[in-house]
Amino acid sequence: MSQKQTTKITCPKCSKEHDFQIWSSINVTLDSDMKEEVLNRKAFTFECPDCKEKTIYTYDFLYHDMERKIMIYHVTSNEALVQAMESFAQMKNLEGGDGILDGPEVEGYRKRIVRSLNELREKIFIFDAGLDDRVVEIFKVFCIIQLKQSDPDFQADEAYFFSRDGEIGFQFLREGKAFGEVAVDPADYEDLAKNAADILMKDDQEPNFVIDTEWAYKCVTAED
Ligand SMILES: [Zn+2]
Known part of the structure; x- marks a missing residue:
């Protein structure tokens, strides 16, 4: 209730x-x-x-x-x-x-x-969308890192997953306003989910309740 x-x-x-x-x-x-x-x-x-x-x-x-x-x-x-x-x-x-x-x-x-x-x-x-938010957050971090590499001036205050008309991706916000987005290939999501198996297993054993970009950054940077 x-x-x-x-x-x-x-x-x-x-x-x-x-x-x-x-x-x-x-x-x-x-x-x-x-x-x-x-x-x-x-x-x-x-x-x-x-x-x-x-x-x-x-x-x-x-x-x-x-x-x-x-x-x-x-x-x-x-x-x-x-x-x-x-x-x-x-x-x-x-x-x-x-x-x-x-x-x-x-x-x-x-x-x-x-x-x-x-x-x-x-x-x-x-x-x-039937996805794992931990994989999505890690994907988001990789997207941000990639966008920054191709454009050093790229800066987003917030980034959110979207799912619309069968397409998934991330939307970026600056000062509360959406200014761009990237689409994600579901096959890339699946690949990442496989590659992140160790991170996910570790989290399964000791679950984190706050799964956000900060959490994902920590996981990614803790990797070799
Ligand atoms: Zn009033």
């Missing part, structure tokens, strides 16, 4: 106070409409009933997809990050879950922690 609560929010435009519904847990299997609301950010958009101003409010919550066996904590502070780590560690010890799950096995679940809604979207797209 998804869990929500009501909080008071002061509209940044007209300064009036209104109720706003925030979710502590979003189960997209049981509440299938919620997935779209996460992707289009409706779940985080406050529309002021008075002045109609729309504001995005981010908060800590758990994204849970029972079908794909995915749990992703979206955290907005380091404190919440530590809590999410502890929560995942506890789930492992309890085996049967900790109440959030209503009983299903947590074994075989991919557990992740993300620090932005963009990162959460990216994870959802990756898992929907």
Whole structure:
């Protein structure tokens, strides 16, 4: 079940106070409409009933997809990050879950922690495409290294996986704006997945919950 609560929010435009519904847990299997609301950010958009101003409010919550066996904590502070780590560690010890799950096995679940809604979207797209986010992040790092080699001025603040019309690749952002993208050959992804077998095995034994570019850089640079 998804869990929500009501909080008071002061509209940044007209300064009036209104109720706003925030979710502590979003189960997209049981509440299938919620997935779209996460992707289009409706779940985080406050529309002021008075002045109609729309504001995005981010908060800590758990994204849970029972079908794909995915749990992703979206955290907005380091404190919440530590809590999410502890929560995942506890789930492992309890085996049967900790109440959030209503009983299903947590074994075989991919557990992740993300620090932005963009990162959460990216994870959802990756898992929907049936890919391994660890391989995708390593691929992303290789793409960035290659782009920098061919153009020393290349600089991206953010890079995200995309999947559209059967094509996959990465989109690059600078100062919040998309300025370019590269397509990825699925065969190259498969090759990389094979070459990264050691990294993946190591991660399987001691799973990391934060799988991002930083994690991938570390893996790549730790290699001979
Ligand atoms: Zn207002």
